[in-house]
Amino acid sequence: MVALFLIAYVAIKSLFLPIDFSQWFLVAPLVIVSILYREKVIPAMLAAVFTKFLILDAFSLISPMLIFLTSLFVVLTPILGVKLLAIAKVENFRKLSDVDFRHVIFIIIFTSAIFAISSFTLYSSYGLIQMNEFDYLFKLLLGNAVFGTLLVYGFIKFISISYIANYLNR
Amino acid sequence: MNLLIKNIQSVLIIGLSYLILELLHFIPPLIGILFFTEHADVSVGALLFLPIGAILFTYLVFRESIFPGVLILIYVVGILMNISNDLFWQYTLISAFGPYVAIRIFEFFRLGDLSKPFEVDSMKLLLLVLISALINTILKFLSFYYHSHESTIEHWEHADPVFFLMTFFPGDIIGGFVGVLICFYLYPKFQTKPLAK
Numbered sequence: 475m476v477a478l479f480l481i482a483y484v485a486i487k488s489l490f491l492p493i494d495f496s497q498w499f500l501v502a503p504l505v506i507v508s509i510l511y512r513e514k515v516i517p518a519m520l521a522a523v524f525t526k527f528l529i530l531d532a533f534s535l536i537s538p539m540l541i542f543l544t545s546l547f548v549v550l551t552p553i554l555g556v557k558l559l560a561i562a563k564v565e566n567f568r569k570l571s572d573v574d575f576r577h578v579i580f581i582i583i584f585t586s587a588i589f590a591i592s593s594f595t596l597y598s599s600y601g602l603i604q605m606n607e608f609d610y611l612f613k614l615l616l617g618n619a620v621f622g623t624l625l626v627y628g629f630i631k632f633i634s635i636s637y638i639a640n641y642l643n644r
Numbered sequence: 645m646n647l648l649i650k651n652i653q654s655v656l657i658i659g660l661s662y663l664i665l666e667l668l669h670f671i672p673p674l675i676g677i678l679f680f681t682e683h684a685d686v687s688v689g690a691l692l693f694l695p696i697g698a699i700l701f702t703y704l705v706f707r708e709s710i711f712p713g714v715l716i717l718i719y720v721v722g723i724l725m726n727i728s729n730d731l732f733w734q735y736t737l738i739s740a741f742g743p744y745v746a747i748r749i750f751e752f753f754r755l756g757d758l759s760k761p762f763e764v765d766s767m768k769l770l771l772l773v774l775i776s777a778l779i780n781t782i783l784k785f786l787s788f789y790y791h792s793h794e795s796t797i798e799h800w801e802h803a804d805p806v807f808f809l810m811t812f813f814p815g816d817i818i819g820g821f822v823g824v825l826i827c828f829y830l831y832p833k834f835q836t837k838p839l840a841k
Contacts, residue, residue: 558767559755562767562770564756576753577754580753606789608786611789612786615782
């Protein structure tokens, strides 16, 4: 799994060098946390994403209210995906051992698509995108979907391995 | 023969949805609320894009058998709307096959059973419309901006990417959901009952 992750990382890094990498690691933790704890952790997620936009991306020129609204949009998207699957009686994520991984992949792709659109809207409306619109949206969408899937899969495998190790040591 | 009837039915349903959309253009107050432009523009979406719902409905009911009918109709609509040559085939293929791809994605991710379309929940339909809207918006956006640097498209100079996304995406969701619900409500009323022997 680690080897696969490294190969995918190197391959994708060589393909899409110009994009900002910090964007690609945002969706996976949001999806994991929203599947595990659902709406209970919205304030923590909001604080994390807001800090990320404000400090790491040096967005101090933009009004904080707009950054807050975008963060809210980004945070609510995976929660919305989880809730939508629960309301449509597809998957309620109550018993994690019975979760179909395809539903998790769907939430990751759904979140990355909405994240790409909202992020593009914020960045572009203030003229902060230096590259072509096609490149930006395509790479952000593909990078988030691929990295999100890999990271979530790796996280689930890590949890199961650590669970087995704990069980054996007991 | 059955195939021909299915194609004609799908062409009528989708054509009617395009006709309603065009007729709404004649109501002046709606131009500012729903359409933003007086004539159809490739970079500005309508906030009530009913045809995507109609196409989704016809694919749900008739499945793959209506590919030729839908493709011919969207081709004709593209000619009538004067879509520029650079974008013509991309927009036609995305409009014609995007909803079908959404249905296949819905089934691939095991989000529900669509074999009996009239018994599907409205929430599952909303999920399907969301997927369809995402595919339609993102693929049209990518195809519009693919040749943006060396393109000769005259629309491109006036196009605003933020306005593109902010009109296409909500418009596809609202129009798709409304269109699907209207079709599911009206279609059984036009079905003829079999004659008693």
